[in-house]
Amino acid sequence: MNTFDPASESPAAPLALFGGTFDPVHFGHLRVATDTAVALKLPEIRLIPSKKPVHRDATSASADQRLAMLRLGVSAFPGLSVDDCELTRDAPSYTALTLEHFRREFPERPLLWIVGIDAFLGITRWYQWQHLFDLAHFVVLNRPGFAVASALSAQLAEVWNGRLTNDPHALRSSAHGRLLLHTVAPQAISATEIRNMLTAGASDNALLPLLPASVLAYIRGNRLYARPN
Numbered sequence: 001m002n003t004f005d006p007a008s009e010s011p012a013a014p015l016a017l018f019g020g021t022f023d024p025v026h027f028g029h030l031r032v033a034t035d036t037a038v039a040l041k042l043p044e045i046r047l048i049p050s051k052k053p054v055h056r057d058a059t060s061a062s063a064d065q066r067l068a069m070l071r072l073g074v075s076a077f078p079g080l081s082v083d084d085c086e087l088t089r090d091a092p093s094y095t096a097l098t099l100e101h102f103r104r105e106f107p108e109r110p111l112l113w114i115v116g117i118d119a120f121l122g123i124t125r126w127y128q129w130q131h132l133f134d135l136a137h138f139v140v141l142n143r144p145g146f147a148v149a150s151a152l153s154a155q156l157a158e159v160w161n162g163r164l165t166n167d168p169h170a171l172r173s174s175a176h177g178r179l180l181l182h183t184v185a186p187q188a189i190s191a192t193e194i195r196n197m198l199t200a201g202a203s204d205n206a207l208l209p210l211l212p213a214s215v216l217a218y219i220r221g222n223r224l225y226a227r228p229n
Contacts, residue, residue: 017113021049034079117143133176
């Protein structure tokens with residue numbers, strides 16, 4: 001049974017990590033990250049743009065463009081920062097490799113991997129998925145009213161029941177191994193919707209409620225997601 005091992009206690013503040021394609025980054029990403037940081041009293045969340053998404057379609061903007069937009073996007077959100085470790089690695093964006101990178105840098109510090117519930121439900125298909133809990137805690141972002149227990153496979157339910165905690169302090173008292181469910185307000189924003197709106201020629205007034213003005217200016221200046229001439 002894959003259960004929590006309370007070894008390796010650490011008083012260090014947790015480092016939270018939030019990966020994604022960010023194609024483009026939008027207020028949904030930024031608000032969820034900020035809400036999680038405030039609710040769990042996290043001093044820092046690093047947003048990590050993926051280079052070669054493993055479980056998603058190819059990106060529309062280049063890696064450098066997505067990185068530039070992400071840096072612009074987080075600039076007005078204290079506590080959020082950007083880490084380009086996946087972009088500088090010549091390998092698919094496997095979570096296991098990313099967490100191993102941070103674990104080498106911070107051998108004793110608690111690491112938190114933030115992931116949405118839909119992605120988490122497919123974790124048994126991830127590369128070296130059982131090893132992930134030897135590297136980090138998982139903060140699973142849930143939708144209000146969604147019954148997680150009824151959606152778990154038998155294999156994942158065993159892991160869930162053995163590692164789940166309702167106490168955020170458990171994420172500080174050890175370096176890895178716990179699961180914490182955190183419910184966040186729904187964000188009716190998607191990168192796909194934004195790309196489609198840009199391709200259709202949406203106005204700035206329609207787009208500014210969805211993403212930071214600096215990100216939109218970068219998109220316009222580089223003609224990203226625009227309909228081909």
